[in-house]
Amino acid sequence: MSHAFHQRGGCQCGAIRYTLTERPRAVYCCHCIECQRQSSSAFGISVRVRRAALSVEGETAKFNKTSGDRLTICEFCPHCGSRLFHNRPAHEDLLTIKGGTFDDTSWLKPVGHIWLKSKQAWVLIPEDGLRFDAQPDDYDVLSVRYAEQWGPPGRE
Numbered sequence: 001m002s003h004a005f006h007q008r009g010g011c012q013c014g015a016i017r018y019t020l021t022e023r024p025r026a027v028y029c030c031h032c033i034e035c036q037r038q039s040s041s042a043f044g045i046s047v048r049v050r051r052a053a054l055s056v057e058g059e060t061a062k063f064n065k066t067s068g069d070r071l072t073i074c075e076f077c078p079h080c081g082s083r084l085f086h087n088r089p090a091h092e093d094l095l096t097i098k099g100g101t102f103d104d105t106s107w108l109k110p111v112g113h114i115w116l117k118s119k120q121a122w123v124l125i126p127e128d129g130l131r132f133d134a135q136p137d138d139y140d141v142l143s144v145r146y147a148e149q150w151g152p153p154g155r156e
Contacts (some may be wrong), residue, residue, distance in 0.1 A: 007104065010141075016057070018084070019083070020049060020054055026111060027146060029047065029114070031119035032118055034065075034067070035115070039098070045060060045099025045105075046096045048101050051087070051092070054095060056140035061076055061097045062075050063076075065109060076156050083098055109149070110129065111145040112141075114132040115133070115135065116131055117134060
């Protein structure tokens, strides 16, 4: 029996809730210093989606971050501070959801790892995943690998 893709998530305090109604373009782990700080862990799980597939209940707060020549708009809960999403204006139709904010994280299966040059030494990277020492030039290779494993973005 086929059913529509449907995953819910939100911030720690519950003021912001969201629903994702389409399979992601890619799921990957980011080992950059910022993701380590933001997640208070060794890496962040990034879930790249079409913005149109995400509905958000509640009002997020935003801040702009510049890294080199890249501007990133980060969205978080103004009450508890949980970071939920980020995107780059150059890719306005796409958004990255912070993987740990989903209610059910059991379906998150990363296909690759980026920013390996700043990963924690004790983190072991699977041999079969895509690997990037820094930021990939584009995310197409991650999207292709994800589609090979889980099907194309969209409904199931």
